[in-house]
Amino acid sequence: MDEMVLQxxxxxxxxxxxxxxxxxxxxxxxxxxxxxxxxxxxxxxPDTYEVAMSHLGMKIIYDIxxxxxxxLCERVMMPWxxxxxxxxxxxxxLFSLENKAPLSRFDVVGFTLQYEMSYTNILHMLELGxxxxxxxxxGEGDPIVIAGGPCACNPEPLHAFIDAFLMGDGEEATPQAxxxxxxxxxxxxxxxxxxRQLAQVPGMYVPGLYEASYREDGQLLSFAPxxxxxxxxxxxxVLLNLDQADFPEDIPVPFAEAVHDRIVLEVxxxxxxxxxxxxxxxxxxxxxxxSAQRLFELAEKLVDATGYEEMSLxxxxxxxxxxxxxxxxxxxxxxxxxxxxxxxPSLRIDGxxxxxxxxxxxxxxxxxxxxxxxxxxxxxxxINKGVTEEDLLRTVGEAxxxxxxQVKLYFMIGLPTETDEDLLGIADLARKVAGVYxxxxxxxxxxxxxxxxxxxxxxxxxxxxxxxxxxxxxxxxKRKQAxxxxxxxxxxxxxxxxxxxxxxxxxxxxxxxRRMAEVLYRAYQKGCRLDGWNEHFDYExxxxxxxxxxxDPHFYANRQRPKEELFPWELLDIGVTKAFxxxxxxxxxxxxxxxxxxxxxxxxxxxxxxGACET
Amino acid sequence: xxxxLVFKKERELRFIGHLDLxxxxxxxxxxxxxxxxxxxxxxxxIILSFAAPLAVGITGEREIAEIPLMSPVSPAEFLERLGxxxxxxxxxxxxxxxxxxxxxxxxxxxxxxxxxxxxKGQEAVWGQLTxxxxxxxxxxxxxxxxxxxSGERPDDLRPGILNLFEKEGEMRATxxxxxxxxxxxxxxxxxxxxxxxxxxxxxDIRRLALLDARFAPLEQP
Numbered sequence: 001m002d003e004m005v006l007q008x009x010x011x012x013x014x015x016x017x018x019x020x021x022x023x024x025x026x027x028x029x030x031x032x033x034x035x036x037x038x039x040x041x042x043x044x045x046p047d048t049y050e051v052a053m054s055h056l057g058m059k060i061i062y063d064i065x066x067x068x069x070x071x072l073c074e075r076v077m078m079p080w081x082x083x084x085x086x087x088x089x090x091x092x093x094l095f096s097l098e099n100k101a102p103l104s105r106f107d108v109v110g111f112t113l114q115y116e117m118s119y120t121n122i123l124h125m126l127e128l129g130x131x132x133x134x135x136x137x138x139g140e141g142d143p144i145v146i147a148g149g150p151c152a153c154n155p156e157p158l159h160a161f162i163d164a165f166l167m168g169d170g171e172e173a174t175p176q177a178x179x180x181x182x183x184x185x186x187x188x189x190x191x192x193x194x195x196r197q198l199a200q201v202p203g204m205y206v207p208g209l210y211e212a213s214y215r216e217d218g219q220l221l222s223f224a225p226x227x228x229x230x231x232x233x234x235x236x237x238v239l240l241n242l243d244q245a246d247f248p249e250d251i252p253v254p255f256a257e258a259v260h261d262r263i264v265l266e267v268x269x270x271x272x273x274x275x276x277x278x279x280x281x282x283x284x285x286x287x288x289x290x291s292a293q294r295l296f297e298l299a300e301k302l303v304d305a306t307g308y309e310e311m312s313l314x315x316x317x318x319x320x321x322x323x324x325x326x327x328x329x330x331x332x333x334x335x336x337x338x339x340x341x342x343x344x345p346s347l348r349i350d351g352x353x354x355x356x357x358x359x360x361x362x363x364x365x366x367x368x369x370x371x372x373x374x375x376x377x378x379x380x381x382x383i384n385k386g387v388t389e390e391d392l393l394r395t396v397g398e399a400x401x402x403x404x405x406q407v408k409l410y411f412m413i414g415l416p417t418e419t420d421e422d423l424l425g426i427a428d429l430a431r432k433v434a435g436v437y438x439x440x441x442x443x444x445x446x447x448x449x450x451x452x453x454x455x456x457x458x459x460x461x462x463x464x465x466x467x468x469x470x471x472x473x474x475x476x477x478k479r480k481q482a483x484x485x486x487x488x489x490x491x492x493x494x495x496x497x498x499x500x501x502x503x504x505x506x507x508x509x510x511x512x513x514r515r516m517a518e519v520l521y522r523a524y525q526k527g528c529r530l531d532g533w534n535e536h537f538d539y540e541x542x543x544x545x546x547x548x549x550x551x552d553p554h555f556y557a558n559r560q561r562p563k564e565e566l567f568p569w570e571l572l573d574i575g576v577t578k579a580f581x582x583x584x585x586x587x588x589x590x591x592x593x594x595x596x597x598x599x600x601x602x603x604x605x606x607x608x609x610x611g612a613c614e615t
Numbered sequence: 616x617x618x619x620l621v622f623k624k625e626r627e628l629r630f631i632g633h634l635d636l637x638x639x640x641x642x643x644x645x646x647x648x649x650x651x652x653x654x655x656x657x658x659x660x661i662i663l664s665f666a667a668p669l670a671v672g673i674t675g676e677r678e679i680a681e682i683p684l685m686s687p688v689s690p691a692e693f694l695e696r697l698g699x700x701x702x703x704x705x706x707x708x709x710x711x712x713x714x715x716x717x718x719x720x721x722x723x724x725x726x727x728x729x730x731x732x733x734x735k736g737q738e739a740v741w742g743q744l745t746x747x748x749x750x751x752x753x754x755x756x757x758x759x760x761x762x763x764x765s766g767e768r769p770d771d772l773r774p775g776i777l778n779l780f781e782k783e784g785e786m787r788a789t790x791x792x793x794x795x796x797x798x799x800x801x802x803x804x805x806x807x808x809x810x811x812x813x814x815x816x817x818x819d820i821r822r823l824a825l826l827d828a829r830f831a832p833l834e835q836p
Contacts, residue, residue, distance in 0.1 A: 007735065010734075020631050253642060255636075256631075257634075
C-alpha cells in the first residue's frame with residue numbers, strides 16, 4: 001500500500017472498534033519478505049479475528065506454508081461492519097495482517113470453510129480485496145482462489161466463486177497445490193492451464209472442469225468431467241502419520257483476546273464411534289493418534305514460545321484417546337508447577353473420564369460438558385450415540401462429588417424418527433441430573449448447581465447416514481422448541497436454543513447444488529454478511545434471494561431424498577461409501593446400533609486407502 | 616522485592632488496549648521464567664500493575680509497571696530475561712528494585728507529559744493549531760462534556776493543563792493525572808481544535824513520561 005493509503009488506514013483504525021484486530025504484529029507472527037520467486041498465499045478466514053485466531057487449522061497451515069522456503073503465508077480475516085464500511089469509503093483494499101498487502105496481490109487466496117453461514121463473508125472479502133467475485137470473470141493477473149475445510153465436502157454452492165477446492169487433510173496437499181500455482185504463474189501459463197494442472201494434484205477439485213445437469217423435478221441428473229483429464233471421483237487426502245507431520249511449535253499469540261485463547265494440542269484426528277448425524281466423524285476417518293511422547297515435546301515448545309496459561313486437548317472424541325491417562329498425568333507433572341491449567345473439552349461420558357477428571361481437578365475446575373444429543377435411549381440408538389443414561393448419571397455424580405456444580409448438556413432436536421416423547425426425555429434427563437446433585441449430602445457437594453440444556457436444530461449433512469433425511473420444517477421446530485421451553489421450566493436449569501431459521505439456511509447450503517451459488521450471490525447483493533452473528537442475520541433478505549434466484553429452499557432443506565438420488569457431492573470420495581451410509585441409514589430406522597469399528601471392521605470403505613486402518 | 620519497570624510501547628502497538636497490554640506483559644513474564652508472583656484462587660495469574668493505563672492510539676515512551684518477585688533478581692538479569700521475552704513493539708528500558716513497602720507507583724502519579732506531532736500532509740492544520748495556542752492558554756475556562764462509565768457531566772479542562780508549548784515542531788503538554796484533577800490528551804486536542812476553528816486532526820501522540828508531585832519522572836528516586 002502506498003503512503004497515502006496507509007495514512008487513510010491509520011485514520012480509519014483510530015475510529016473503528018477493536019482496531020487490534022487489524023494490525024497484526026503479534027508475537028510469533030511470521031513476516032516474510034516478498035522476494036522474487038516466492039509464492040504468496042493469503043490464508044483467509046471468513047469470520048472475525050477473534051474467531052479466526054481460535055482456529056487450530058489456520059495455525060497448522062500457516063506454520064507449514066511459512067516453513068517452505070519458496071512460499072509465504074499471511075493472514076486475512078473478515079472485518080467487522082464498521083471496518084468493512086470504512087475500507088470501502090476510504091478506498092482501502094482488504095489487506096493481510098503481516099505485510100499489509102492487498103488481497104489481490106497474492107498468487108493464491110485460500111478460504112477455510114468451517115461453517116455454511118460464513119459464505120457471504122467470502123464474497124465480501126473477495127470484493128473488498130479487489131478480486132472479481134465469479135471465477136469466470138477473473139483475469140490472468142488475479143489470484144487463484146482456493147478453499148478447503150469441512151464444508152468443502154460439498155463445494156457446489158461455492159463453485160462459481162472458488163477456482164479449486166482441496167478435499168481432506170491440508171498438511172501435505174496445500175504446499176503441493178501452492179507450488180503448482182506458483183510455478184504456473186511464474187512461467188506465465190494461462191489461468192485455465194494452471195487450473196488444469198492443479199486438478200492433477202491429488203485431492204484437488206476444480207469445479208470449472210465439470211458440468212452438472214438437472215432433471216425437471218430439480219434433482220441432479222448427471223455430473224461429469226467436461227475435461228477428459230479431470231479425475232472422477234476426486235479422492236480426499238489423508239495424512240497417515242500425525243507424529244511425523246509438522247505441527248506448529250510457536251503460534252501467533254494475539255494481543256486482542258481470541259475466543260479460545262490458549263495452546264491447543266491435537267491428540268487425534270478422526271473418530272470411529274459412528275454417530276449417524278455427525279459429518280466430522282465420517283469425513284475425518286480413519287482414526288489417527290499423535291503419541292503422548294510427541295505431545296509432551298510439542299507442549300513444552302509451545303509453552304516456552306507463547307507464555308499461554310492454558311492448554312486444551314483437541315479431537316473429535318478425546319475420551320477415546322488411548323493414552324489419555326498417561327497424557328493428562330504427564331502434562332500435569334510438567335506444567336502444574338508453572339500454573340498452566342489443562343482443560344478437557346468434549347469428553348465423552350464413557351471411557352477414561354474418571355481418571356482424567358481426578359487429574360484436571362488438581363489444576364483447574366472448568367465446567368463439565370456432555371452431549372447425550374437425544375433424550376431417550378431409543379433415539380440415541382437411532383443416531384448411534386453410544387451413551388446410556390446410566391453412564392451419564394454415574395459420571396455426573398462422580399463429578400459432583402469432586403466439586404463440580406455446573407453441567408452443560410447438549411442435545412439436538414429434529415432428529416429422524418423423533419417424537420414428543422423423545423423431547424420430554426430431555427427434560428427428564430435434566431431433572432435426573434439435578435436429582436443426582438441433591439442426593440449428595442450438603443457438605444459433600446459444591447454450591448450453586450447450574451444445568452444448561454442447549455438444543456441445536458438437526459441439520460442433515462452430506463456424507464452421513466442421514467444425508468437422505470428431511471429437516472423438520474420451521475413450524476415443526478418452533479413447536480418443538482416451545483414444548484421444551486415449557487418442559488424445561490425446572491429449578492437451576494437454563495434452556496438455550498438457536499434460531500431455527502439459521503439452521504434452515506445451513507441445511508440448504510449443506511446439501512445445496514450449483515444453483516445455490518445464485519442464491520448466495522443475491523443474498524450478498526442484498527447486504528447479507530456476518531450471518532453467523534445473530535445481530536446481522538437477516539432472514540427476510542435470504543428468502544428474497546431464493547425468490548430472485550427462482551429456487552425453493554424447502555427443496556433443499558425439507559425434502560426426503562429417494563435412495564437412488566444422485567447427490568451433488570458424489571463426485572468426491574471421502575472414503576466412506578454410499579452403500580455403507582445407506583446401510584447405516586436403514587439400521588437407524590430400525591433403532592439398531594453399530595459398534596465402534598475398532599472392535600471389528602464394519603466395511604465403511606476406508607480400507608481402500610492404503611495404510612489407513614492399521615492402528 | 617518488587618521491580619519497577621520502565622518500558623516503551625512503540626507506535627506499532629498504539630492500537631493495543633490496556634487489558635491486552637496487561638495480558639501480553641503477563642505472558643512475557645511467564646516466558647521469561649522470572650520468579651513472578653501469582654494471585655491466589657481459581658485461576659491464578661501473574662501479579663503486576665501499571666502506574667497509569669495508556670489510551671488506545673498513543674505511543675508510550677517511558678511507561679511504568681511494577682512487578683512483585685518471589686525471589687531477588689538483579690536489574691541486569693531482569694532486563695535481559697524480560698527483554699528477550701517481550702513481544703515486538705514492547706521494549707524494557709530500565710529496571711529499578713524497590714522495597715516491598717515502597718508506595719505503589721500508581722499512587723504516586725501526579726501528571727503526564729505528552730508530545731503531539733503532525734503527520735505528513737497536516738502542515739496547514741498544524742499551523743492553525745499552534746497559532747491558536749496563546750488564545751487557548753489565555754482562556755480562563757475551557758468547558759467540555761466529560762464522558763465516563765457513570766455518564767456525562769460538564770467539566771473544565773483548563774486547570775488540568777499544567778503546561779503547554781510548542782517546541783521543535785512538536786507540541787508539548789503536561790497534563791494532570793491524579794485523583795483530584797485529570798486532563799486527557801484527546802480532549803486537549805479536541806478543545807484546542809475548537810478554539811482554532813479546525814476539525815480535530817489525527818496527530819501522532821506520545822506519552823513521554825509519568826511525573827510525580829515533584830514533577831520528576833516517577834522512576835527517579
